Amino acid sequence: MNPLATHLSSLIKEFEEDNICKVNKDPLRLNYHIMAPVGWINDPNGLCEFKGKYHVFYQYSPSEPQGGLKYWAHCTTADFINWTQEEIALYPDSIYDCHGVYSGSALIDEDRMYLYYTGNVKHDGDYDYINSGREQNTLVISSEDGYNFSSKQIILRNSDYPENMSNHVRDPKVWREGDSYYMVLGARDKNSEGEVLLYNSKNKINWQYLNSIKTKEKLGYMWECPDIIKFEDKTIIMLSPQGLEAEGILYNNVYQTGYMFIEGDIKSEYSLSEFVEIDRGFDFYAPQSFKDSKGRRIMIGWMGLPDIPYKNPTTENGWQHALTMPRELKVINGKVHQVPLVEFEKLRSSVYQFDVNNDEAIQCNTRSFEAIIEFSEKIEHLKISLRKDVHLSYSEGTFTMSLGESGFGRDSRSVNIDSLQSVRIFSDESCLEVFLNNGEEVFTTRVYDDKEDTILTVNQCNAKATGKVYSLNKFSIK
CATH class of the missing domain: 2.115.10.20 (Glycosyl hydrolase domain; family 43)
Structure with missing residues (x-):
């Protein structure tokens, strides 16, 4: 040096x-x-x-x-x-x-x-x-x-x-x-x-x-x-x-x-x-x-x-x-x-499994979680709400991520996708990474909600679906 x-x-x-x-x-x-x-x-x-x-x-x-x-x-x-x-x-x-x-x-x-x-x-x-x-x-x-x-x-x-x-x-x-x-x-x-x-x-x-x-x-x-x-x-x-x-x-x-x-x-x-x-x-x-x-x-x-x-x-x-x-x-x-990467499965701790019902509120107990929702039949519309004011929606072949005040200027982004088989959400304290259809499309964003809102709600879904929510541990950094 x-x-x-x-x-x-x-x-x-x-x-x-x-x-x-x-x-x-x-x-x-x-x-x-x-x-x-x-x-x-x-x-x-x-x-x-x-x-x-x-x-x-x-x-x-x-x-x-x-x-x-x-x-x-x-x-x-x-x-x-x-x-x-x-x-x-x-x-x-x-x-x-x-x-x-x-x-x-x-x-x-x-x-x-x-x-x-x-x-x-x-x-x-x-x-x-x-x-x-x-x-x-x-x-x-x-x-x-x-x-x-x-x-x-x-x-x-x-x-x-x-x-x-x-x-x-x-x-x-x-x-x-x-x-x-x-x-x-x-x-x-x-x-x-x-x-x-x-x-x-x-x-x-x-x-x-x-x-x-x-x-x-x-x-x-x-x-x-x-x-x-x-x-x-x-x-x-x-x-x-x-x-x-x-x-x-x-x-x-x-x-x-x-x-x-x-x-x-x-x-x-x-x-x-x-x-x-x-x-x-x-x-x-x-x-x-x-x-x-x-x-x-x-x-x-x-x-x-x-x-x-x-x-x-x-x-x-x-x-x-x-x-x-x-x-x-x-x-x-x-x-x-x-x-x-499959290695991230090592971060999983507790798991909550559920059948998707409209307006079901899932208490994640943490802002660091992984949620997986899989659809067993064709889906025409979907809405998922989480954090303070984040909405993930699918309708007429378009998937949209919308943020409210917690976006700090970020508003909405969309992609056209022919069919939706799965949504996988990784939530960390101030970011979201959303993977559709095993990574066919991905949305990455920072999000800054000002309160501990750990509720995930599937409040519009026309198809049969199952879900899992894993609490995720931290990296070890030395």
Whole structure:
């Protein structure tokens, strides 16, 4: 650790010690989601499995709950239930990343962990910081144990990106195919159109530009956090485009996240399917995935968004945002499904089973619960009420999540879905994750009710259905 990093580490530890009690007393703190110790958290980074542990890095601004100078915080687990908060892994301590260590990914190769990330630099002066005044450097560090890292090495600068690129090129995702390595970077060109840049390398250090991945018609002005995901017989590109205009119930958040199927070879000739939002809720962005030793494709997203038009009340207590539950990705009938990891069943404690009757009120006894409702016949309409003023409804082929005052500006989001077989709700102190039809559609949102309302009511349902409600225990974090 260089002297600047040592100094920053000391300041952060002192700040955390001074503020951790206030943060932890907030009743809106979550029980089974990753949060920053204090301050701000955003993109998950460097997700991987390495030497018997899962590693989750994330963007961290400890002293600024509204977001500020970015570090990479680090936590580990062997089972997704018992976690260790590790030392900060990356500091903005070099001339290549002095204004923030931005997002990136992990490559496990030859018994080492390699972390690729974007170093942000903003020059003083009269710049627009789009086409001038900003450096977006791609850097790499490596480790033999996942905790102690080598010195930083810059591998790509602005001058290494195509000439038609703006200064916004970032978020490297790296993988290996055979004896070659590939990297995608999210980008904004000088015409303010989003795309992804593809590079390759033979040695993980020297990289050559191969191709641009983009849609025929403009899809926003910037593509962030790209991820190329290969399933058995399908490949998708997942990304977070900025600048999409709302189209009815589509694209209603300030920025979106979704995927497109890739046909052909992205290195030469390819085509992209239509863009599909991967989460229909209010608070989901910048996901990243990795493949574990069990063959699962696991994804974690940021339970938040940049530039949101509403205030989260947690900022008053010195913190903001969280990461989503880890989800296994599967392609079923030509659509990406998200399924909560089976490990989360270990959090279950008491269970209450019931037959669904209209206006039945189920006392959950806690705001941390999992509810599963399954329908044994075709359902035409449904309404579920929970928390202070959250309503989940299904009618005429449309499922809607509606929030009242507890949404703090979040109102309603919807998706069209042909049939509804099941609803699975994960409720934590200040968030909800709702999975329809075993993850065919998902709604993720923060919700801030001001009282202990633990009643779940199924007050409109035309079909036979059964339900279970599990109380959920907390993560263990040390």
